[in-house]
């Protein structure tokens with residue numbers, strides 16, 4: 001499988017629009033306005049980045065309501081989130097939240113993000129052959145989607161991957177958690193599908209309004225959108241680095257992987273959520289540019305990460321999310337687990 005780094009080396013003269021930018025952590029809370037709107041708290045802890053309109057019941061034109069964002073692209077008030085990663089102590093069973101590190105940029109120096117994740121919006125894929133070949137339509141206001149599901153672990157999905165970082169070396173892509181300690185942390189990638197049905201801002205399972213044409217490497221779309229989902233949207237992906245290093249010495253040699261997602265699930269249950277929130281036509285303008293890559297495409301405003309880092313929201317769910325059984329007990333009490341079954 002080709003790594004992104006290898007793919008980029010092949011790009012001698014980039015001539016298509018592709019955005020890649022850091023977003024700092026906005027909040028770590030049990031909230032999920034897509035899958036569990038209105039549930040305070042939601043079933044499990046999430047790591048959330050993006051605009052400050054984020055709340056348990058958010059909907060509609062997020063780009064018009066938010067006033068700041070933790071993302072470098074200052075017109076992007078979208079929210080992006082995944083489950084949070086925990087270390088479950090192999091002998092005493094206590095849970096510890098794994099810190100998040102900014103993704104080391106492939107190009108250029110550190111951009112000053114705090115935790116967070118790196119977001120991609122690419123036109124079609126990242127190969128030279130397909131540069132600028134397709135019209136890409138921006139998401140409409142109110143659009144949302146998820147990828148992956150916590151309730152069907154053990155069913156690896158295309159584009160949802162793990163890598164074991166050894167220093168700056170990402171290693172090969174895995175369907176599940178690495179089976180031994182990773183000196184540089186665990187790298188996760190979540191690719192979303194890029195074909196839309198052209199009608200629904202959401203669907204009951206938050207997925208069937210979209211269609212995935214990726215069959216292999218998440219950054220390579222494999223074919224045209226089908227007639228059921230004819231509109232080619234930007235390919236959205238997130239990358240997160242979970243800094244597992246302080247837990248590595250507590251992973252007994254030969255023992256099984258001690259890292260769990262906040263829903264206690266195994267690696268196959270990895271999933272991610274997206275709520276569109278670009279202001280006005282800013283994302284469409286970027287996607288329509290034919291000669292830019294990663295730099296904001298000339299028309300997108302950027303902000304210093306020092307400014308982005310000041311964007312914050314109030315904690316709605318006030319609880320300790322580290323060093324305790326963060327959600328399992330309350331999940332059982334509230335039978336929230338059954339809620340996930342229908343997902």
Ligand SMILES: *[C@@H]1O[C@H](CO)[C@@H](O)[C@H](O)[C@H]1NC(C)=O
Nearest residue numbers: 053054055056057058059060
């Ligand atoms: C959450 O956002 C929605 C709009 O998306 C707004 O109507 C609602 O008042 C907000 N709730 C709170 C508690 O701020």
Ligand SMILES: *[C@@H]1O[C@H](CO)[C@@H](O)[C@H](O)[C@H]1NC(C)=O
Nearest residue numbers: 089091092093094095250323
């Ligand atoms: C379990 O062990 C870890 C590491 O020694 C420690 O930090 C944690 O407090 C322990 N938890 C309990 C419940 O004893």
